[in-house]
Amino acid sequence: MAELSENPVVALLPVLPNGELVGSAAGLLGAAARVGTPVGVVVAPEETAGSAAEAAGELGAARVFAAGTPLVQQQLSAPAVEALAAAVDSVGAEAVLLPHDVDGRDIAGRLSVRLGAAVAADAVDLSRDEEGLVVHHSVYGSAFLTESAATHGTLIITVRDGAIDHRAAPVSAQVETLPLESSSVPAAQITEFAGLVEESTRPDLRAAKIVVSGGRGLGSKEGFGLAEQLADALGAALGASRAAVDAGYAPYSYQVGQTGVSVSPDLYIALGISGAVQHQAGMQTAKTIVAVNKDPEAPIFDIADFGIVGDAFDVVPQLIETLKERSAGA
Amino acid sequence: MRILVLVKEVPDSYGERRLNLTTGRADREASEKVLDEITGRAVEAAVSFAESGGEAEVQLLTMGPASAEAMLRKTLAMGADGAYHVVDDRLAAADMTLTSEVLAAAARHIGFDLLIAGDASSDGAAGIVPAMVAERLGVPHLTSLDELQIAESGVTGRRATYGGTFALSAPLPAVVSVTERMPDPRFPGFKGIMSAKKKPLETLTLDDLGVDPQADVPRSIMLSVSETPPRTGGEKITDEGDAGRQLADYLAQERLV
Numbered sequence: 061m062a063e064l065s066e067n068p069v070v071a072l073l074p075v076l077p078n079g080e081l082v083g084s085a086a087g088l089l090g091a092a093a094r095v096g097t098p099v100g101v102v103v104a105p106e107e108t109a110g111s112a113a114e115a116a117g118e119l120g121a122a123r124v125f126a127a128g129t130p131l132v133q134q135q136l137s138a139p140a141v142e143a144l145a146a147a148v149d150s151v152g153a154e155a156v157l158l159p160h161d162v163d164g165r166d167i168a169g170r171l172s173v174r175l176g177a178a179v180a181a182d183a184v185d186l187s188r189d190e191e192g193l194v195v196h197h198s199v200y201g202s203a204f205l206t207e208s209a210a211t212h213g214t215l216i217i218t219v220r221d222g223a224i225d226h227r228a229a230p231v232s233a234q235v236e237t238l239p240l241e242s243s244s245v246p247a248a249q250i251t252e253f254a255g256l257v258e259e260s261t262r263p264d265l266r267a268a269k270i271v272v273s274g275g276r277g278l279g280s281k282e283g284f285g286l287a288e289q290l291a292d293a294l295g296a297a298l299g300a301s302r303a304a305v306d307a308g309y310a311p312y313s314y315q316v317g318q319t320g321v322s323v324s325p326d327l328y329i330a331l332g333i334s335g336a337v338q339h340q341a342g343m344q345t346a347k348t349i350v351a352v353n354k355d356p357e358a359p360i361f362d363i364a365d366f367g368i369v370g371d372a373f374d375v376v377p378q379l380i381e382t383l384k385e386r387s388a389g390a
Numbered sequence: 391m392r393i394l395v396l397v398k399e400v401p402d403s404y405g406e407r408r409l410n411l412t413t414g415r416a417d418r419e420a421s422e423k424v425l426d427e428i429t430g431r432a433v434e435a436a437v438s439f440a441e442s443g444g445e446a447e448v449q450l451l452t453m454g455p456a457s458a459e460a461m462l463r464k465t466l467a468m469g470a471d472g473a474y475h476v477v478d479d480r481l482a483a484a485d486m487t488l489t490s491e492v493l494a495a496a497a498r499h500i501g502f503d504l505l506i507a508g509d510a511s512s513d514g515a516a517g518i519v520p521a522m523v524a525e526r527l528g529v530p531h532l533t534s535l536d537e538l539q540i541a542e543s544g545v546t547g548r549r550a551t552y553g554g555t556f557a558l559s560a561p562l563p564a565v566v567s568v569t570e571r572m573p574d575p576r577f578p579g580f581k582g583i584m585s586a587k588k589k590p591l592e593t594l595t596l597d598d599l600g601v602d603p604q605a606d607v608p609r610s611i612m613l614s615v616s617e618t619p620p621r622t623g624g625e626k627i628t629d630e631g632d633a634g635r636q637l638a639d640y641l642a643q644e645r646l647v
């Protein structure tokens with residue numbers, strides 16, 4: 061087991077309603093392992109806290125603090141803030157990592173004020189120099205790269221989902237239960253939780269290796285089915301432009317871009333998307349970009365590695381057919 | 391009820407946005423400055439509540455350079471009653487710790503029942519400031535709301551969370567932030583624009599608020615900034631009936647399928 065006193069880095073690993081860790085957990089522990097010793101914190105209802113803590117070990121958390129408490133279903137952010145503050149206090153963390161998502165950002169904000177600690181947002185990588193931890197950011201849709209650090213003290217860092225490929229080696233975690241009966245953090249009450257109606261079997265958009273996105277060019281909700289078919293043929297996650305979301309072709313959670321999700325897959329396929337700057341901001345760090353668009357002047361072609369000027373309703377069915385033939389022939 | 395809306399001036403995301411490679415800060419010359427789109431929705435939420443018969447006074451609050459005054463005047467035309475502008479040269483490189491300290495101090499100075507912010511600004515995209523302000527003020531936060539109901543007794547709303555959505559509620563005072571799912575901001579009419587000219591706009595400094603930017607607390611500092619080479623296009627073909635097959639070839643050759 062790694063030496064626990066060496067630069068402990070605490071990572072909050074949120075737990076899904078079904079008891080699994082969120083998809084970003086592996087990346088958070090990987091990021092922690094890059095610069096120190098990963099210490100996981102899980103805050104979940106009693107039934108699931110234990111198994112989530114075990115799972116954290118498999119993702120590389122040498123030590124896990126597990127708070128099993130019904131409070132997570134009652135109070136927004138507060139239980140996680142309490143648990144993290146206790147974990148930081150216990151291990152003397154150099155940094156606390158959280159996912160850069162709606163829940164992670166709130167908890168990071170509260171915790172930084174509570175601990176009097178500096179905060180860095182939306183990290184795409186972490187490294188270390190003589191003076192300590194360095195946080196890497198990608199700004200304005202990755203047109204600029206910046207590095208930041210804390211002047212002193214524990215640094216609270218939110219990490220962009222899917223940005224860090226490094227993975228920590230699995231360990232059998234040393235689990236400690238964290239008692240959490242009440243919280244002194246002023247909190248909004250959670251009066252209802254509504255689970256997603258259709259649990260998609262597709263991979264998580266933020267972490268997927270391949271993303272297929274559809275835009276307004278697909279013309280209708282039925283037309284958007286073309287992007288779904290290609291996504292399923294490729295085992296890809298499904299994304300959408302804001303115009304497609306606004307038109308009701310896809311739910312908001314699919315939106316890629318400045319005000320949606322940022323993705324960095326190996327392959328990004330844009331169907332009927334013009335490629336507005338705000339869309340590019342969320343996908344231009346993809347390793348390979350493919351675009352199909354009727355308009356040869358569409359800005360998406362400026363960044364596409366392989367661009368097809370054509371009708372998606374001609375190109376995509378042929379692509380799917382060809383892929384099927386080849387996999388059958390192979 | 392007094393509603394404070396946290397509005398922010400940002401570089402227009404339709405234009406080129408640049409960081410100054412020496413200071414690492416937004417290059418103010420490079421782009422037009424506009425009201426952050428989502429904070430416009432926050433103003434809309436406040437103003438439409440005030441119009442709906444709710445006894446509410448709506449004040450705008452921003453921390454930003456002198457140029458932000460023009461943005462405040464323009465935004466006042468949407469129907470807010472007045473505006474506060476925290477402006478001080480010592481805020482030029484403010485991190486979130488200092489920004490939230492200033493906004494919380496200003497909110498206390500002005501007095502408030504409800505603070506409405508945007509969920510994440512298009513230049514910082516941090517989306518952390520509202521929860522920090524809430525913690526400093528010792529009030530609950532309901533952030534990233536896709537739906538918001540304001541009442542004398544409190545606020546309720548709905549927001550995304552892991553695997554679903556939460557319905558949330560809190561008594562006032564509270565801090566809320568809204569997403570771009572909320573109704574579009576209105577276009578101010580001629581009457582709004584004319585009356586905005588006479589609305590009170592008060593300037594506040596760090597000394598007015600008792601905030602010391604030099605205080606020895608941990609801060610986030612920028613170490614370096616560099617420009618990434620712009621991404622360029624690669625192969626581009628026009629479909630002549632076989633583009634689907636050509637794409638399959640390309641994907642196979644690049645080992646992507």
Ligand SMILES: Cc1cc2nc3c(=O)[nH]c(=O)nc-3n(C[C@H](O)[C@H](O)[C@H](O)COP(=O)(O)OP(=O)(O)OC[C@H]3O[C@@H](n4cnc5c(N)ncnc54)[C@H](O)[C@@H]3O)c2cc1C
Binds near residue numbers: 278301332353370
């Ligand atoms: C503050 C702000 C934030 C924003 N955030 C986001 C964001 O997060 N994500 C986002 O996506 N947008 C965002 N936008 C919106 C953005 O500016 C664009 O309006 C949006 O991305 C356009 O979506 P689109 O490409 O699907 O639609 P359009 O721009 O209408 O493009 C449709 C394209 O489809 C092509 N087409 C039509 N028919 C076919 C066909 N049969 N086959 C192939 N091609 C076809 C057309 O040639 C066209 O290029 C934001 C805007 C603002 C102001």
Ligand SMILES: Nc1ncnc2c1ncn2[C@@H]1O[C@H](COP(=O)(O)O)[C@@H](O)[C@H]1O
Binds near residue numbers: 520
């Ligand atoms: N300088 C500022 N002045 C006023 N409001 C701000 C400022 N910075 C952030 N905010 C508010 O906090 C929200 C989220 O900002 P951020 O955390 O910077 O992404 C914004 O939409 C604003 O409502």
